[in-house]
Amino acid sequence: MSEPSVTPANDDNSSVVGSWNDRIIAEFRANAGCVPWSSDEEFAAGRPVPPRVPGFGEQGMPLILVHHTGARTGRERISPLFYQPVGDGWAVFGTHGGSPRHPVWYRNLMANPRVTVEVGTERVPAVARLAEGVERERLWAKEVALVPKFAEFEAASGRRIPVVVLERDHGQP
Numbered sequence: 001m002s003e004p005s006v007t008p009a010n011d012d013n014s015s016v017v018g019s020w021n022d023r024i025i026a027e028f029r030a031n032a033g034c035v036p037w038s039s040d041e042e043f044a045a046g047r048p049v050p051p052r053v054p055g056f057g058e059q060g061m062p063l064i065l066v067h068h069t070g071a072r073t074g075r076e077r078i079s080p081l082f083y084q085p086v087g088d089g090w091a092v093f094g095t096h097g098g099s100p101r102h103p104v105w106y107r108n109l110m111a112n113p114r115v116t117v118e119v120g121t122e123r124v125p126a127v128a129r130l131a132e133g134v135e136r137e138r139l140w141a142k143e144v145a146l147v148p149k150f151a152e153f154e155a156a157s158g159r160r161i162p163v164v165v166l167e168r169d170h171g172q173p
Contacts, residue, residue: 024080025065033120034062035080064090065118066166068128071111079105084143089126089167090117091139098156106162117166124168131163139163 027035064083067076083090094106109115109128117124131139140163144151154161 021078021080024063025078028063028065028080028118033064033118064092064166066092066105066109067116067118068105068108069112069114071108077105077108079103081105082143082147083166084139084146086139086165087167089165090119091131091143092164092166093140093143093150094162094164095150095153096157098153100157100159102159102162106164109164114169115166126166127169128164128166131165135165136163139165 024035062083063080066079066081068079069075070077081092083092085091094103096103096106110130113128115126115128117126130136140150140161143163150161
């Protein structure tokens with residue numbers, strides 16, 4: 001799942017999203033990249049959190065943290081995202097929980113494609129690019145097979161979910 005991302009400061013939900021992201025980031029770092037994504041309390045409260053994904057047990061879902069630059073603010077943001085390995089990089093999916101709008105992190109990556117990816121305990125410089133055509137369809141089909149809820153998100157959103165490939169930047173230290 002690819003949400004939530006950082007919300008603008010003038011959004012009424014910004015403190016909720018910020019504390020949610022802070023918890024996910026802390027769990028990611030404490031568990032070498034795996035997060036028990038949604039607590040029982042969050043599900044019971046009916047909060048719009050990502051669904052549990054079968055096959056990931058107690059350790060939780062492996063995530064990456066994508067450090068990106070705000071398109072408007074120029075400030076660093078960190079988004080915990082579901083991913084799919086692609087070669088020695090990663091594909092991420094702009095589902096935004098079925099929202100009709102693209103997630104903020106997607107707009108940031110398209111404006112500022114140089115990112116840092118935390119995967120496990122490693123930090124890797126990378127460059128983001130939009131997957132298109134056959135590549136996009138192949139990556140999307142594979143992800144929907146793993147997380148069928150993503151197909152529901154795309155249908156609910158009324159938009160084509162962007163698939164972004166994060167390629168390791170071997171020219172960077």
